[in-house]
Amino acid sequence: MVKRRKGERYTPPKIKQAKLVTADYWTLHAVARFVDPSDDVAALAQRMAVTCRKNNGLAVAAPQVGHDIRLVVLADGRAILNPSVEPDMTHGTSLEREGCLSYPNRWWLVERRIAVDVTGIDAFTGQPIGFSTYRGDYESTIDARMWQHEVDHLDGLVLVDRYEEVT
Numbered sequence: 001m002v003k004r005r006k007g008e009r010y011t012p013p014k015i016k017q018a019k020l021v022t023a024d025y026w027t028l029h030a031v032a033r034f035v036d037p038s039d040d041v042a043a044l045a046q047r048m049a050v051t052c053r054k055n056n057g058l059a060v061a062a063p064q065v066g067h068d069i070r071l072v073v074l075a076d077g078r079a080i081l082n083p084s085v086e087p088d089m090t091h092g093t094s095l096e097r098e099g100c101l102s103y104p105n106r107w108w109l110v111e112r113r114i115a116v117d118v119t120g121i122d123a124f125t126g127q128p129i130g131f132s133t134y135r136g137d138y139e140s141t142i143d144a145r146m147w148q149h150e151v152d153h154l155d156g157l158v159l160v161d162r163y164e165e166v167t
């Protein structure tokens with residue numbers, strides 16, 4: 001487990017873009033560090049949103065672009081620090097094909113919770129956020145699936161190690 005030293009600030013290196021790392025890059029397989037809300041990750045988050053959209057992703061996690069920090073950015077530009085997901089046990093699970101920007105054109109069969117509660121910190125405002133993904137429609141099950149997938153990335157968990165690959 002990678003642990004952050006007390007008082008240590010994360011300063012992302014100056015980068016022009018947030019490029020996806022290759023499948024064997026270490027950040028994809030490590031437990032990422034918690035981010036202090038005062039850390040300057042706004043520029044990185046904006047670049048990650050661009051990378052996400054360019055690759056037709058729903059979201060991208062910082063370890064996918066080589067940063068071992070707990071930051072998830074959505075295609076719509078929202079960026080959440082230290083996100084966590086709690087299963088909403090009043091709803092069940094679903095089994096679906098799932099892909100990953102880090103493993104293009106490959107698919108796995110993955111069982112996920114249909115609804116989760118997400119908490120974290122808005123990366124731009126520093127304000128705490130919390131919401132349920134549940135809206136009672138199919139799209140919201142995809143949101144729940146996405147959040148579970150992204151938080152797995154922050155824990156170094158990738159589909160290729162954990163699930164049955166399908167064509």
Ligand SMILES: [Zn+2]
Pocket residue numbers: 099100101102149153
């Ligand atoms: Zn992924």
